[in-house]
Amino acid sequence: MTTSVLECIDVWYAYQPSKFVLRGVSLELEEGKVYMIFGRSGAGKTTLLKVLKGILRPTSGIIRYRSKDLLSDEDRRVAYRSIGYVPQGFGVVSNLSVLENVLTGALSRVSTLHSILGQFPEEEVERALRVIETVGLKDFAHNKVSSLSGGQKQRVAIARTLMQDPEVILADEFVSQLDPLTSRDVLEVFREICKGEKKITLVITTHDADIAYEYADSLVVMREGGITFRGSPGTTKGMDLLSAMR
Amino acid sequence: MRGRVPRDVWFIAFIGALIYSLWQVGLLDPSRLGRFANLVPFIVQMIPPDVSLVPLILEATYETVLMAFTGTVIGGFLSLPLAMLSSRLLFPKHVTVPFRTLLAVIRTVPSLLWALIFVIIIGLGPPAGVMAISFYTVGYLGKLFYESFDSVSKEVLEGVGAVGASQLQLLRFAIVPETANYIISQLLFIFEYNVRASSIIGLVGAGGIGYLILALAQSLRYDGLLMCILVILAFVMGMDAISSKIRARFLR
């Protein structure tokens, strides 16, 4: 039996009045699954992730997180912490060390005063170090992020979201800037964690069909603000993807 | 191509405008040009520089640097909260606009005028100078700081914001680290600037080397004046060298 974690129903969104970028998107995300979203540039992938994360408020539609209404203020705060988001360029803080970056993932659990003074509870620091080890950055924990390579920065971004202890992770253009081997490494790490004892739902936008076939449980295609295709990699032909994008 | 003005026309127009301005400000007036001859006795009287004044000059320079330093620290300190309140990333428009306007008003008044104002309010001497420098610094750094706050990448803010960080936590863990180098480098830059500015504002009686220069010029001690200029020159060059080294470390 599968449970839906995050769900949007008939969501519309416009940056400018009546120029809709999302046109009635409905999508149900199930616990512990990996989703890969395809679509041409400008199809609305980033916008959809931001709406799901709660950064953008949809013009109309419903968003539910574990059957709570994400658009009501009360439930929003809880959900905000449980949904991880990795922006297109990772959004890591280059002047902080890897450890400091990962610790920011714990901010919602630490009092504002203590965190401002840079004081994190011992167990959070230990946890951060464990997460850093999981993503393979053990030797870099105290290095500044600005001195890391692109793939390493990405691991920092992963570690930060994991530190947040989310149930869903939305990752935008997650591996687009990496070479095929490194992106497989990164996804391998990610998949292992997400399929571990705590099931994490993973939503990734990508342009790389090979990778999607290898790692996704479900393929989603967007075109002009709507979802034009859904299918599993086993039964989907490459042609189906392409024609849904066009 | 149609509708394009040839380059030569621009050039001739530029030369014409230059000649017109020179004539208007009186630099083409032969009788005035003749007075440049006065430069010669002026320079002659400057040489040799009066070395006996060096202790006095150093003392006045020291006072100027202290004024600049205090003013920079006070101004830098005050400009941080003002810059935060002016940052669009942290506050809505009805907060940022009044604070931005306040900073703009402060900036419109030149430091020399601030000095005059404070000399009138609290009297002659270094305290007026320090106040003037602090004010000017707030106006200038406040703007540079809020601009740098606002230029922090949206993705970094979204990335750190996604964990559920509060506004203050965002400031501490995203905005300040991302702009710290720039802030330090701007503080050094404005300190250098303030050393020069505080030599000038001394001219209106706000103390320091400017005050000494004024006194020497009024009593026609041109050899002393040259000595002042030499000391300031040496000092500014030394400071430039040191601060560019420090800044190079902070700005990659």
Ligand SMILES: Nc1ncnc2c1ncn2[C@@H]1O[C@H](COP(=O)(O)OP(=O)(O)OP(=O)(O)O)[C@@H](O)[C@H]1O
């Ligand atoms: N801040 C914004 N203001 C106005 N329009 C925007 C804004 N951000 C995106 N858009 C528009 O919304 C549409 C969808 O953009 P979005 O970023 O969601 O596309 P995308 O599918 O992520 O594309 P890409 O693959 O290039 O990242 C585009 O037409 C874009 O021009």
Ligand SMILES: [Mg+2]
């Ligand atoms: Mg995008």
